[in-house]
Amino acid sequence: MDAKATKVAEGIHRLSANVKNILFEGMWPVPNGVAMNSYIVQGEKLAIIDGVCGWDGVPETLLAQFEQLNLDVNDLDYVIINHMEPDHSGWLDAFRKVRKDFTIYTSERAKPLLEAFYRITDNIKLVKSGDTLDLGAGRVLAFEEIPNVHWPETMATFDTKSGTLFPCDAFGSFGAVSDEAPYDDTLQEEQIEFFEREMERYYSNIVTAFSVATQKAVQKVKGLDVKIIAPGHGIVWRREPDRVIRSYTRLAGYAKGPARAEVAVLWGSMYGMTELAVQPVIEAIESQGVKTRVHRVPESHIGYVLDSVLQSSGVVLGMPTYEYKMFPPMAAVLDEIGKKKIMNRKAFRFGSYGWSGGAQKELDEINERNKMKWDFLEPVEFNGRPTEHDIELARQRGVELARAVKQWTLGDAAS
Ligand code: FEO
Numbered sequence: 001m002d003a004k005a006t007k008v009a010e011g012i013h014r015l016s017a018n019v020k021n022i023l024f025e026g027m028w029p030v031p032n033g034v035a036m037n038s039y040i041v042q043g044e045k046l047a048i049i050d051g052v053c054g055w056d057g058v059p060e061t062l063l064a065q066f067e068q069l070n071l072d073v074n075d076l077d078y079v080i081i082n083h084m085e086p087d088h089s090g091w092l093d094a095f096r097k098v099r100k101d102f103t104i105y106t107s108e109r110a111k112p113l114l115e116a117f118y119r120i121t122d123n124i125k126l127v128k129s130g131d132t133l134d135l136g137a138g139r140v141l142a143f144e145e146i147p148n149v150h151w152p153e154t155m156a157t158f159d160t161k162s163g164t165l166f167p168c169d170a171f172g173s174f175g176a177v178s179d180e181a182p183y184d185d186t187l188q189e190e191q192i193e194f195f196e197r198e199m200e201r202y203y204s205n206i207v208t209a210f211s212v213a214t215q216k217a218v219q220k221v222k223g224l225d226v227k228i229i230a231p232g233h234g235i236v237w238r239r240e241p242d243r244v245i246r247s248y249t250r251l252a253g254y255a256k257g258p259a260r261a262e263v264a265v266l267w268g269s270m271y272g273m274t275e276l277a278v279q280p281v282i283e284a285i286e287s288q289g290v291k292t293r294v295h296r297v298p299e300s301h302i303g304y305v306l307d308s309v310l311q312s313s314g315v316v317l318g319m320p321t322y323e324y325k326m327f328p329p330m331a332a333v334l335d336e337i338g339k340k341k342i343m344n345r346k347a348f349r350f351g352s353y354g355w356s357g358g359a360q361k362e363l364d365e366i367n368e369r370n371k372m373k374w375d376f377l378e379p380v381e382f383n384g385r386p387t388e389h390d391i392e393l394a395r396q397r398g399v400e401l402a403r404a405v406k407q408w409t410l411g412d413a414a415s
Helices: 058-068 092-098 108-118 189-222 241-256 274-286 302-311 328-339 359-369 388-414
Strands: 006-009 012-019 034-042 046-049 078-080 103-107 124-127 132-136 139-145 155-159 164-166 260-267 291-296 312-318 346-353 380-383
Touching: 012 058, 034 058, 034 139, 046 132, 058 092, 078 132, 092 108, 103 108, 103 139, 108 124, 155 189, 189 241, 189 302, 241 302, 260 274, 260 302, 260 388, 274 291, 274 312, 274 346, 274 388, 291 302, 302 312, 302 328, 312 388, 328 359, 346 359, 346 388, 380 388
Parallel strands: 046 078, 078 103, 103 124, 260 291, 260 312, 312 346, 346 380
Antiparallel strands: 006 012, 012 034, 034 046, 132 139, 139 155, 155 164
16 A cells, blocks of 8 residues: 655645545445545654554555654654544554554543553543643644544644644545645645545535534634644645635535535335336426436435435435335435434425325434424325326425425525
């Protein structure tokens, strides 16, 4: 696994490992891979901020990058752990094999996790917001707790000399990063936009449930004189750190809605009866100038469904009743959307039933249990195959939904 250390700013280097062919967190597809970033910060003392996962070959990649910088891991004075999730802390086991005594700087809530994951109980210096670590040569690191972005113990580290913020998961994205161009100022606009799309899926999969915490973290970050944002995943924002701050502000806001003036159409069908109404509904929505993002369930992975639902102010659920309840894959998807706290959507359900209905009852339960507060139009249910009248009714609801979405997102400009 080749990887190259690159210079972020005077005295700061980015070390990184790209991981591909995995499901991130054991469940999220990352067809474009994901980068895990670590940073070496040099004053008179030497610190490493964040690390990489512990999988075969990955910690070794990190350690090899020390040599590229003519550094020895034994030169490290401090290990700063912003976040304990093993994609950033997993390398500690490998590190301990080459270096026995080192001091960890981390937050109070990380302490029990250090013991639980790595049996580390000694040489831990606990820090909180406002605490600093002087590396000498005018380099002072300041710590800022940003709990729940993405675990409760998470903090950010700020290099006051260069204005570089190391926020770990916050401001991160999916997508493997080329060692040749890991910075926004070394990428073409279309490459930056690629990482922004990867960021949207990353946010919806990993961070959405913590959107309120993210908004608080963003406010804290805005109080710092940030010139560079160097996250634990994705590219480093050096030319325009405000751009990624704006993206995260927008995505965090989407969780409560409104999001974009778009509609996510999630549908599933057993024998093609519910499917007969899908295209008419899509056409009705689009006839109002509203874009749709369409996913067949369960064929489309929940990772992509979450991305579309987070970014859409409207959601269509088209599925049959199954054994007195919702089509099970749709129930599972909807429950996950609820657990991710994607709230306040304009919504519409349609679908076929055979000997009995019942989908609505379960839908209401999921909506209630997760406090989703989705605002549903009158559903359109049909017994077996939809009639022309059923299709026309579904079409009308599609138009209604699109108009409601436009009204909500665009206000007076929609009329
Ligand atoms: Fe990148 Fe929450 O770990």
